[in-house]
Amino acid sequence: MRNVSALLTCIFVLALAAGALAEDKTYGEGVTGEDLVLVSDLLAKPDEFIGKTVRVKGTAVGVCAHRGCWINVAGDKEGETVRVKVQDGVIVFPPEIVGDTVIAEGVWTANELTMEQTKKVCAAEARKEGKEFDEGEVTTCMTLYQISGTGAVVVASTQ
Numbered sequence: 454m455r456n457v458s459a460l461l462t463c464i465f466v467l468a469l470a471a472g473a474l475a476e477d478k479t480y481g482e483g484v485t486g487e488d489l490v491l492v493s494d495l496l497a498k499p500d501e502f503i504g505k506t507v508r509v510k511g512t513a514v515g516v517c518a519h520r521g522c523w524i525n526v527a528g529d530k531e532g533e534t535v536r537v538k539v540q541d542g543v544i545v546f547p548p549e550i551v552g553d554t555v556i557a558e559g560v561w562t563a564n565e566l567t568m569e570q571t572k573k574v575c576a577a578e579a580r581k582e583g584k585e586f587d588e589g590e591v592t593t594c595m596t597l598y599q600i601s602g603t604g605a606v607v608v609a610s611t612q
Contacts, residue, residue: 492528
């Protein structure tokens with residue numbers, strides 16, 4: 454019985470040590486600044502940030518399943534996310550980071566879509582939500598905002 458108790462104590466100590474040794478995982482250039490921009494601020498006034506380097510912090514709620522070339526980061530308000538798009542093959546985000554806390558950095562960009570591109574995006578969203586799509590209802594072109602990512606850090610869990 455005494456050996457079992459000693460063994461359990463060793464396992465417990467090793468588990469604590471492993472958790473204490475967990476390190477943040479850096480992708481690309483990582484993050485170079487400390488100031489964070491709230492996702493809600495980016496989305497409320499997107500044109501004010503165009504061309505500026507921004508850093509956001511939130512939970513990774515989506516990762517590109519094909520190439521790992523983007524992540525969606527949840528913001529400070531429920532339902533708000535921003536996409537961090539990186540150059541294909543330069544940075545690859547693994548799907549396992551979904552649910553982890555991420556700090557991502559890059560340049561805030563605006564991508565103005567043509568009417569054809571806008572209709573494709575709207576059709577894809579409708580399919581995803583299981584809704585009917587009427588392209589006649591689309592009358593203005595969309596602008597998609599995202600962070601052109603240069604790096605990110607997945608914050609180690611301290612659980």
